[in-house]
Amino acid sequence: MSAREVAREQLLALPSAGLGAWPTPLHRLDRFGAAIGAEVWIKRDDVQGVALAGNKIRKFNLVLGQALADGCDTLVxxxxxxxxxxxxxxxxxxATGLDCHLVLSGGPPGDADEDDDAGAGSTANLLLNHLVGATVHHAGVVSWDELNQRVDDLxxxxxxxxxxxxxxxxxxxxxxxxxxxxxxxxxxEAQLDTxxxxxxxxxxxxxxxxxxxxLVVGRALVEPRSPLADVPIIGVDAGRIHEDVAFQHHALAVEAASLIGLDLAVDLSTTDLTLVDDQVGEGYGAHTAAAADAIDLLARTEAVLVDPVYSAKGLAGLIALVHSGELGGPIVFWHTGGYHALFDPHHGAPLIRRKRTY
Ligand SMILES: Cc1ncc(COP(=O)(O)O)c(C=O)c1O
Known part of the structure; x- marks a missing residue:
């Protein structure tokens, strides 16, 4: 067996918490594609069985799978x-019977006080956290690194x-x-083949x-003659949360690959992880007109929802690449989930109050 085949077997043998319904649907967006002038397919990680989960359930399946195997009882x-x-x-x-503590930046919502564990005034994701019984710790205004440090402390x-x-x-x-x-x-890969x-x-x-x-590690695991072996995997940055995004993503890919015995340190360059940097706007969480247009267009043509913080910025990046002539179809838009922010008054309401720009 080749190193690639061994790594692929190791990947598939990793313990998983087994949550979610797979594969998530893949389908063409005919009306949306016609509106932007390219064939577009969508991978629906917004459609899943675990409390409206989204892309992260794929990650938590493996992280919880290992933690359960190690006899852990609490996720932080x-x-x-x-x-x-x-x-x-x-x-x-x-869904796996673990306790959960969340360390979230910012303060408690509305007029709830710090010790209000019922989560008064919570909306959208914050509301769902309380519904599934998580203990929420409000960390105040802190950096991403400080948040991770608080997790380790807890x-x-x-x-x-x-x-x-x-x-x-x-x-x-x-x-x-x-x-x-x-x-x-x-x-x-199997769905596109079909x-x-x-x-x-x-x-x-x-x-x-x-x-x-x-996704980049997965691409290194397909057969060299697969149509996905050289496919550009384009990440549209929604928040610039790292100093050097390309470097961070590259390091993460190399480290992830090493867990399944695959050495990408030499073969993978930072430019193999294509990044688009022009949709961030004022930063993480800030609304942009392009994202608002993307939300509108996808909702009105296909009744598929994306949110202004994450998935709409990715879709806006795709539209911009088509309109500039840099990308033609068939393009896959990986819907990573995350429409929940629409139900937070700060994020959702401004969208219906605005004037459309397209
Ligand atoms: C809906 C959604 N899309 C995309 C992302 C970005 O994924 P990643 O953190 O793996 O870069 C996130 C991260 O929170 C997200 O919630």
């Missing part, structure tokens, strides 16, 4: 106040009190979590990089 993870990742972690923990504290806790970093973008997307690449589609690119939204890194 972190994110922004409306984090999709944290919400998915909370749901995945509930794990140590819980361990001292007799729990067996484990950590998942912001975005669940650990090397092991990222491998969930290496598996996902193999999943879509559909007879050779994509010109796979476009998705990226921030902490686990999705991007994992």
């Amino acid at each position: 993870t972190a994110g922004a106040a409306q984090s999709n990742s944290a919400r998915t972690g909370a749901a995945a923990a509930a 794990v140590a504290e819980l361990d001292t009190s007799g729990r067996r806790a484990f950590a998942a970093p912001v975005g669940c973008s650990s090397p092991l979590g990222s491998l969930g997307f290496a598996r996902a690449l193999l999943e879509i 559909a007879g589609v050779t994509p010109s690119a796979i476009v998705h939204t990226t921030t902490s990089g686990g999705t991007h890194a994992g």
Whole structure:
């Protein structure tokens, strides 16, 4: 067996928490494609069985799979106040009988006080966290690194009190979590083969990089003659949460690959992880007109929902690449989930109040 085949077997043998319904659907977006002038397919990671999960369930499946095998009883993870990742972690923990603590940036919503564990005033993801029984810790205004540090501190504290806790970093973008997307690449390879589609690119939204890194590792595992062997995997950055995004994603891919015995240190360059940097706007969580247009267009042509913080920025990047002539069909848009922010008044309401620009 070749090194690639051995790595592929190791990937498929990793313990998984077994959550979700797979494969997620893949279908063509006829009206949306006609509107932007290119054939577009969509991979529906927004459609899943675990509390409206989204892309992160692929990561948590592997991280929780290992933690359960290690006899852990409590997940600690972190994110922004409306984090999709944290919400998915909370749901995945509930679905596997684990306790869950979330360390979220910002303060408690509305007029709730710090100790209000019922989560008064919570909306969207924050509401879902409380519904599935997570304990929420509001960390105030802190950096991403500080959030991860608080997670580690809380794990140590819980361990001292007799729990067996484990950590998942912001975005669940650990090397092991990222491998969930290496598996996902193999999943879509089979679907594209059945559909007879050779994509010109796979476009998705990226921030902490686990999705991007994992898809790139998956691409290294397909047979050299597969239509996906050279497909550009384009991450549209939605938040610039790292100083050097390309470097971080590359390092994550190399480390993730090493977990299944695949050495990408030499063969993978930072430019093999294609990044688009022009959709961030004012930064993480900031609305852009292009993302708002993308939300509108996809909702009105296909009744598929994307959100202004993440998935709409990825879709806006795809539209811009088509309109500039840099990308032609068939393109796969990987819907990473995350429409929940639409139900947060801060994010959803401004969309219906605005004037459309297209
Ligand atoms: C809906 C959605 N899309 C994309 C991403 C980015 O994925 P990654 O953190 O793996 O870069 C996230 C991360 O939270 C997300 O919630």
